[in-house]
Amino acid sequence: MEQNLEAITFTIDGVEVQGMPGQTILEAAEEAGIYVPRLCQLKGITPHGSCRVCTVKVGGSWTCAACTQPIYEGMEVDNSSEEIQTLRKDLVEMLFTEGNHYCMFCDKSGNCELQAMAYRMGIMAPKYPYIYPEAELDASHPDLFIDRNRCILCARCVNTAQEQDGKSVFDFAGRGPHKKIIVNGEKLSDTQLAAADKAADACPVGAILPKKGAYAKPVGARDYDDAPIGSDIEAKVCK
Amino acid sequence: MSQNLETFVKHVCRENGNDAGRMMDICRAVQAEFRCVSPEAMTLIAQECNCDRSQVEGVVSFYHFFSTKKQGEVVIWLCDDVIDEMKGSADVAEALKQELGVDFGQTTTDGKFTLGWTPCMGLPDQAPAAMINEELVTNLTGDKIREMVRELRAGASVKDLVKVPGDGMNADPRLNTMVSNNIRVKGPVIFADIENAVGLKAALAKTPEEVIEEVKTSGLRGRGGAGFSTGLKWMFTRGAEGEQKYIMCNADEGEPGTFKDRIILTECADMVFEGMTIAGYAIGSTEGVLYLRGEYAYMKEYLDSVLEERRDAGLLGKNVAGKEGFDYDIRVQLGAGAYVCGEESALISSCEGTRGDVKTRPPYPAQKGYKGKPTSVNNVETFASVNRIFVNSGQWFSATGSCGSSGTKLLSVSGDCKRPGIYEVPFGMKLIDFLKMCGGEDAIAVQVGGPSGELVNPDAFGRSIEYDDLATGGSMMVFGPGRDVLKVASKFLEFFVEESCGYCTPCRAGNVFIKERLDRIIDGKGDKDDIAYLEQLCNTVKVTSRCGLGQTSPNPVTSTLKNFRGEYESRIQENPDRMELSFDINAELTEAAAITGRMSEHF
Ligand SMILES: Cc1cc2nc3c(=O)[nH]c(=O)nc-3n(C[C@H](O)[C@H](O)[C@H](O)COP(=O)(O)O)c2cc1C
Ligand code: SF4
Ligand code: SF4
Ligand code: FES
Numbered sequence: 001m002e003q004n005l006e007a008i009t010f011t012i013d014g015v016e017v018q019g020m021p022g023q024t025i026l027e028a029a030e031e032a033g034i035y036v037p038r039l040c041q042l043k044g045i046t047p048h049g050s051c052r053v054c055t056v057k058v059g060g061s062w063t064c065a066a067c068t069q070p071i072y073e074g075m076e077v078d079n080s081s082e083e084i085q086t087l088r089k090d091l092v093e094m095l096f097t098e099g100n101h102y103c104m105f106c107d108k109s110g111n112c113e114l115q116a117m118a119y120r121m122g123i124m125a126p127k128y129p130y131i132y133p134e135a136e137l138d139a140s141h142p143d144l145f146i147d148r149n150r151c152i153l154c155a156r157c158v159n160t161a162q163e164q165d166g167k168s169v170f171d172f173a174g175r176g177p178h179k180k181i182i183v184n185g186e187k188l189s190d191t192q193l194a195a196a197d198k199a200a201d202a203c204p205v206g207a208i209l210p211k212k213g214a215y216a217k218p219v220g221a222r223d224y225d226d227a228p229i230g231s232d233i234e235a236k237v238c239k
Numbered sequence: 240m241s242q243n244l245e246t247f248v249k250h251v252c253r254e255n256g257n258d259a260g261r262m263m264d265i266c267r268a269v270q271a272e273f274r275c276v277s278p279e280a281m282t283l284i285a286q287e288c289n290c291d292r293s294q295v296e297g298v299v300s301f302y303h304f305f306s307t308k309k310q311g312e313v314v315i316w317l318c319d320d321v322i323d324e325m326k327g328s329a330d331v332a333e334a335l336k337q338e339l340g341v342d343f344g345q346t347t348t349d350g351k352f353t354l355g356w357t358p359c360m361g362l363p364d365q366a367p368a369a370m371i372n373e374e375l376v377t378n379l380t381g382d383k384i385r386e387m388v389r390e391l392r393a394g395a396s397v398k399d400l401v402k403v404p405g406d407g408m409n410a411d412p413r414l415n416t417m418v419s420n421n422i423r424v425k426g427p428v429i430f431a432d433i434e435n436a437v438g439l440k441a442a443l444a445k446t447p448e449e450v451i452e453e454v455k456t457s458g459l460r461g462r463g464g465a466g467f468s469t470g471l472k473w474m475f476t477r478g479a480e481g482e483q484k485y486i487m488c489n490a491d492e493g494e495p496g497t498f499k500d501r502i503i504l505t506e507c508a509d510m511v512f513e514g515m516t517i518a519g520y521a522i523g524s525t526e527g528v529l530y531l532r533g534e535y536a537y538m539k540e541y542l543d544s545v546l547e548e549r550r551d552a553g554l555l556g557k558n559v560a561g562k563e564g565f566d567y568d569i570r571v572q573l574g575a576g577a578y579v580c581g582e583e584s585a586l587i588s589s590c591e592g593t594r595g596d597v598k599t600r601p602p603y604p605a606q607k608g609y610k611g612k613p614t615s616v617n618n619v620e621t622f623a624s625v626n627r628i629f630v631n632s633g634q635w636f637s638a639t640g641s642c643g644s645s646g647t648k649l650l651s652v653s654g655d656c657k658r659p660g661i662y663e664v665p666f667g668m669k670l671i672d673f674l675k676m677c678g679g680e681d682a683i684a685v686q687v688g689g690p691s692g693e694l695v696n697p698d699a700f701g702r703s704i705e706y707d708d709l710a711t712g713g714s715m716m717v718f719g720p721g722r723d724v725l726k727v728a729s730k731f732l733e734f735f736v737e738e739s740c741g742y743c744t745p746c747r748a749g750n751v752f753i754k755e756r757l758d759r760i761i762d763g764k765g766d767k768d769d770i771a772y773l774e775q776l777c778n779t780v781k782v783t784s785r786c787g788l789g790q791t792s793p794n795p796v797t798s799t800l801k802n803f804r805g806e807y808e809s810r811i812q813e814n815p816d817r818m819e820l821s822f823d824i825n826a827e828l829t830e831a832a833a834i835t836g837r838m839s840e841h842f
Contacts, residue, residue, distance in 0.1 A: 171293030179741030
């Protein structure tokens with residue numbers, strides 16, 4: 001990256017990193033080849049800040065979501081202490097037990113960011129009780145379906161449709177534990193969602209999937225079969 | 240019917256300028272007329288306001304008082320609060336169920352009554368209480384509510400239920416409510432005599448910068464809970480870039496046990512509006528919005544009439560109080576039942592006609608608030624105090640209270656004390672002195688600052704009520720001998736679970752898990768490890784949540800773990816075999832037998 005007078009210097013786990021004004025911690029870290037775990041954040045889309053898996057500690061005193069917090073000069077970010085890792089693990093475990101995630105027969109298995117995050121963090125079995133919520137499946141659309149059992153309410157579909165496809169397809173209804181993803185109409189087929197839309201491919205988990213071509217990638221060739229999630233970012237050689 | 244609906248929706252939307260930003264008012268009107276906002280109505284509203292149908296559905300599903308299913312002509316919302324419970328709401332609930340023949344969450348077959356629970360409505364000093372359509376009824380007993388239901392069934396209107404109106408302005412025909420103020424102690428800031436327009440004129444004689452300086456001199460800190468310096472907040476909002484700026488008055492008053500804003504609005508509405516006008520002048524705004532919680536809808540007409548009087552007197556509108564070039568007006572926005580909408584950015588979302596979601600920070604409301612413009616959100620009591628500051632002076636104000644907490648504080652007291660109600664006391668008062676004042680010296684525990692505050696034990700009674708010690712937005716709940724503090728904590732967790740906006744993982748899911756484990760301990764099925772489990776879980780929710788709701792929702796558990804640890808330890812059994820105590824094998828086998836249709840041979 002071109003050195004600029006305005007560049008902001010800060011540290012992540014004691015390592016000096018440079019970023020540009022207006023960048024979030026997560027963005028600047030990524031450019032420096034440092035991975036901040038994330039689920040609701042999707043490159044190029046307005047950060048949502050809902051999963052909290054990107055939680056970092058700043059200046060040893062306060063925590064924030066790295067995907068929404070802008071960087072500032074001299075900031076000291078803790079992205080890997082045991083304390084931070086514990087918080088993140090707890091959050092990922094919560095996402096598993098508040099929904100119905102049956103990885104063993106989910107089409108997204110091996111390509112799922114939630115599952116991959118659990119593997120990266122070494123989660124074997126969640127400590128929280130399963131809630132087993134009742135959730136609806138909407139298969140009204142000819143090419144795609146939405147299975148709310150697996151939704152982690154990350155809004156990636158909502159914002160990708162809005163910002164990249166220029167369509168209002170998804171939104172949220174309800175609050176608290178009753179919050180759920182809804183479509184702009186009475187059912188998915190009422191919306192303008194098309195199979196080729198970016199939104200159709202934005203879901204980190206198996207909540208929005210194509211109807212045809214299930215289990216297309218064989219085991220061994222799936223996204224996270226070889227290396228943990230985030231490895232691509234960490235492998236980047238920067239500056 | 241459908242024709243009716245279409246005509247009505249068109250009419251209501253037109254009245255609201257076909258503006259999706261007025262979604263709250265539109266949905267409130269449709270709900271009142273058709274007793275629901277049906278899927279068909281949502282589609283129509285979206286068409287009329289040229290917005291997404293999912294926006295309408297998002298709003299309707301977010302607020303407690305909207306429903307997609309048709310409700311009865313009369314909706315009875317019984318207050319589901321820990322204090323109401325202590326004062327006998329269970330008897331009232333039982334009487335209602337018997338009298339109506341339906342359970343909570345249901346509507347009678349004749350379509351006449353719907354029964355529901357709702358969290359603290361701001362009436363714990365006259366509990367048990369209920370909201371019947373928009374009318375608040377208080378000091379209920381089983382017999383009293385039975386009589387009310389019979390009257391309503393015989394054709395009485397909800398207003399007919401008010402036989403003896405409450406004290407003070409509550410008896411004014413514009414309010415005519417059985418709600419009482421119960422003001423016990425008056426102080427020099429809020430409840431002292433005041434003349435209209437004196438403070439406003441004194442402020443308008445200064446420059447906006449001088450007004451902000453005066454507020455800074457007073458040392459006034461926000462009365463809504465966080466205690467941020469009001470002068471600084473105004474300075475930031477004034478300094479923020481933007482032609483239009485807004486003032487918002489937070490009258491959401493949702494923290495259980497708090498009801499002081501209700502009394503201020505009843506008795507001192509002019510002070511609040513005058514404070515908002517001064518604030519508008521200080522930050523350079525032409526418009527103020529007072530966000531009134533849905534439970535206080537009975538006050539809307541009254542507050543509108545006070546605003547009208549102020550317009551007539553030239554205290555709102557063009558050239559306010561003769562000040563050339565200062566135009567300012569105020570409107571009242573009603574909520575529809577959502578505690579989180581008291582959080583300032585959620586309040587703004589709600590006013591913008593969307594779900595009451597908390598917004599991402601930064602930007603802060605002072606930079607980018609209502610409609611994307613710099614906005615200062617302040618509490619009702621804060622604005623009333625501002626009015627006093629300009630009648631007396633900032634210097635005078637800073638001389639009352641304690642160092643770091645100037646002025647007085649209104650405390651709303653309820654629970655096990657002889658004199659529940661409102662007390663205006665100077666900051667710095669010792670908790671024990673306050674308990675003597677309200678007749679609660681026998682307390683074994685006091686919830687200071689509502690569920691999001693701290694449950695303290697008698698060791699803390701020597702501490703003082705001020706921002707830097709025992710901070711409170713005004714809620715003081717007193718618990719006497721024999722009360723089970725863990726059950727209190729569980730009730731508060733239930734509140735947070737239901738009131739979470741659901742945006743972020745820790746608050747949406749974490750609170751459910753906290754409550755599950757706490758209840759397990761209360762049921763005597765707790766394990767030693769459960770304390771450590773709760774401590775870690777509470778910490779995760781506290782430090783990773785996105786807003787103040789989740790950041791404080793574990794407090795009922797963390798503060799009881801700290802101040803009443805024995806209550807946990809005494810209920811936890813020794814468990815040398817490391818059995819899963821909450822696992823009941825007979826119950827599981829019975830369930831399995833029911834599913835499979837056969838019994839195991841071995842049991
Ligand atoms: C969940 C939640 C609920 C809140 N409810 C209220 C409320 O009912 N009234 C209020 O004035 N402030 C409430 N607040 C605080 C507001 O966000 C805000 O700080 C306050 O209105 C600012 O006004 P002040 O500076 O005058 O205190 C709440 C905060 C949170 C996190
Ligand atoms: S459907 Fe998928 S992308 Fe959309 S909110 Fe749920 S998990 Fe996120
Ligand atoms: S903490 Fe999170 S889920 Fe809870 S109210 Fe705030 S934003 Fe919503
Ligand atoms: S990635 Fe930051 S909150 Fe989800």
